[in-house]
Amino acid sequence: MKLIINGENKEFNDGKSLQDILSELKLDGKVMAAAVNMEIVKQDNWSAYKPKDGDKLELLDFVGGG
8 A cells, every 4th residue: 555654655565554554664652643634533543543545644743842
């Protein structure tokens, strides 16, 4: 399955959950929010949510500063 993650084309095996994808990208614990095709996916649903081929994912981390 082909996904666009933060503007970059990536390929994954079909059937992976959003949580599986974050683990594969070594982003566990670093991503605070995720949107698929501009729709927020709540963190409680990441392990059940399965993106589809061609989906656009935005993975966000909140950074403090001033």
